[in-house]
Amino acid sequence: MSKKNVKGLDLGTSRIVVARHGEKGYQYEQELNAFVEIPYSRITVKAMEQKGIPHRVEGAICYAFGRGADQFSNMIDGQTRRPMYSGLLNPNEPKSLEMTEEVLTKMCGKAQSGEKICFSVPGAPPRRESDLTFHQDTVKQMLEELGYKVMSLNEGLAVVYAELEDDSFTGIGVSFGGGMCNVCIAYLGMSALSFCTVRAGDYIDRSAASVSNETTTTVRLHKESGFSLNGLSQNSLDQALSVYYGDMIRGFTERLGQEVSRTKKLPKFDEAIPVVVSGGSALAGGFQRELKAALKKVSLPFEISEVKLAEDPLNSTAKGTLMAATLEM
Amino acid sequence: MIEDYGARIPDSQGRLRFVLRASQAIREDPLNGRPNVFGSWGRRLVALHALCRASLVARGSLGIGPDGISLFALWLWRTPSTGWKLALGSACLLVMLTQVMGLGSRAGQEKPSGGGQPAEKLLAKPEEKLDVWLVETLGQAELYSNGLRVSNEWLTHTGPRSYAVYSRGPGAEVREIDRRDRPMGLVFHTTESELPTLERTNNQLIRYEGRKLVNYIRREQLYHFLIDRFGRVYRIVPETEYAYHAGYSLWAESGELYINLNQSFIGISFETRPAAIGPDVPVEEGVTPAQFSSARLLTEMLREKFGILESNCVTHEMISVNPNKMLIGYHMDWRGRFPFQKVGLPDNYQAVLASVAEWGFTYDSPFVDELGGQVWPGVRRSRSLCRREAALRQLSVKRYREQQGRRFLALVREVKKTTPALTWADHDTDRSARSFASANNNRAQHGPEQGGEIT
DSSP states (O other): OOGGGEEEEEEOSSEEEEEEEETTEEEEEEEESOEEEEEOOHHHHHHHHHHTOOEEEETTEEEEETHHHHHHHHHHTOOOBOSEETTEEOTTOTTHHHHHHHHHHHHHOSOOTTOEEEEEEOOOOTTOHHHHHHHHHHHHHHHHHTTOEEEEEEHHHHHHHHHOGGGTTOEEEEEEOSSOEEEEEEETTEEEEEEEESOSHHHHHHHHHHHHTOOHHHHHHHHHTTOBOSSOOOSHHHHHHHHHHHHHHHHHHHHHHHHHHHOSOOOOOSSOEEEEEESGGGGSBTHHHHHHHHHHTSOOSSOEEEEEEOSSTTTHHHHHHHHHHHHTO | OHHHHHHTOOSHHHHHHHHHHHHHHTTBOTTTSSBOTTHHHHHHHHHHHHHHHHHHHHHTOOOHHHHHHHHHHHHHHHSOOSHHHHHHHHHHHHHHHHHHHHHHHHHHHSOOOOTTOHHHHTOOOOSSOOOOOEEEEETTEEEETTSOEEEOTTOOOOOBOOEEEEEOOSSSOOOEEEEEOSOOEEEEEEOOOOOOOOOGGGHHHHHHHHHHHHHHHHHHTOOSEEEOTTOOEEEOSOTTBOOSOOSSBEEEETTEEEEOHHHHEEEEEEOOOTTOSBTTBOHHHHSOHHHHHHHHHHHHHHHHHHTOOGGGEEEHHHHBEETTTTEEOSBOTTTTOOOGGGGTOOOGGGSOOHHHHTTOOBOOHHHHHHTTSOOOHHHHHHHHHHHHHHHHTTOOHHHHHHHHHHHHHHHHHHHHHHSOGGGTTTTOHHHHHHTTSOGGGBOOSOOSSOSSOOO
């Protein structure tokens, strides 16, 4: 079987990334995991077809999803909707399943004969274990319907696979995504402990928007346009973002301390292990420094050698899933 | 060593493959760095232990002795580092198995004694001897001796049961006679949810809609059990906890009155379409044989487990009331058509409704219409009893009902004081079900009292 017959899929709350083997290494295709509802008109649909914006027509309503959702929501002053929430299929969104299916069909396409795909799954959120089961099974079904042989991989472990090859796939992989922060402590490529926290990018956006009287979109755009955790707050929005970034980082380190003290499954690490962070929320300036400082305040049964940013923070989960799928060839 | 060799492989994919295969091949336990020789044995023993324990608990014969010894033995076997631990562990296991076999055979011969636990002594005796026990737990599934399979895949938690039992009788002054934390009965519901038609081409939709429904029920904690159209039984809320299935409700049996059946009864729901059961639709069209088969097994298991009386197995329309209008049948799930015999129960539609006979609740014409023009026999009998009680007190029926209505509202206020608010009406099935079920199921507003008026 050719390497072209495998795909990796990072199914995130805010973005979906598909990874493939290309002629020049790994290739990625990204799409925003959001959609917007607009009134149907032939002209609009034709324009979307010309621009390659994924869409679906249902009677008098047209749903534009992916990057088109952002554009249309600005034009019609509407609100984008999310098929996923906190890392899982959004139970409060009636179109969640249809839209997820649509975007997966568009991005992954029908499988070639025997083609394999590995998709990322988050850790089980506290008291929502069966929601994870539902999410995992449903996505698996959708991909199987497209003809794939499907497997899944913990998101944190995918980061380890993608980024810690120089450390024999031993260390802590953390994906600071939109809906969740997924963590995996791996030893020689095997997951020893994985968990997640629900304070992540969306939490920062919502909270900062709430206290600064801005919209979440404004906050997100500001955050993505070079915001830095340098302690020198220029305005109330920067101040709010700094506070909630700190809260997210503290939430992660405290939970890490709790989980490693609670588990009996942790291996004995002979050497200090690295922490690798990925995801859009890890892109803020000074993030590594803040995280390193927060980790020093937590008592851990192992030493941390370094805190490093993933080589390709937005694509590392997809790369990890592609590596896992390739292993199964 | 793995790291050293792995580092020589230039390709990241190849390195990952090597590291994973090497670490699995030498079976080194990454948990503690020791050879994991006992890993698989440990798991087998844990399974054996769980099986023995579950079986004995179900038979009410488990003593602390064998359980404690078995746990100690398993601990020794799971963490062996010296010969003496292994030997001692083996000896303990032998003792445990001997005791288990002895108790097991006795349990088969003797009636359950209740284990000497105060709560179990309170168990009402079932009318007939049922013998159903947990045989096996496989992952999130349970297998019972009568063939029942229960999936815990969608399990969620609310809080422990805690409710007051009141004395019963129109003449007696109602007072709290007991507080309990175990279920006393079963309430059968229908989901009245949107179901795709059962056609080969609808497979995907059937799966999606089924999962959406169970996810919704889980999120709203609506029932303890859901039986889907294929007869699969899902435990949503553990039996020892309350669920929001009954809303304003009352039932009475054997001198005991239960108010707020969220706390005191177990809710079992059948996956059905809106108005799947009614005057023009036979029950057999709305509910599948697989569902009735599973419901019978589930009923057997629950009755055996909690000593539930046949007469305390009822349907939602039998217990549901509107205290503001003093009307019965606020919810009409089965519309008086639940085939009790199909789940191994007597026809409880013959039973007297305390709501009508003792508390003066009545019904209106929409209620009668929902039933196809005729109320079930228990309602008729209850209405006669109500008339008799009024006559005994030398009151008109209307006056008697007014008097009893005031008493009931006072009782409701008392219940609200002692029961967590959320388990009463604040999180009622009324509200939760509306968004998912047909409006037909929830007669939110009964019309003015007419037709069927007790006179």
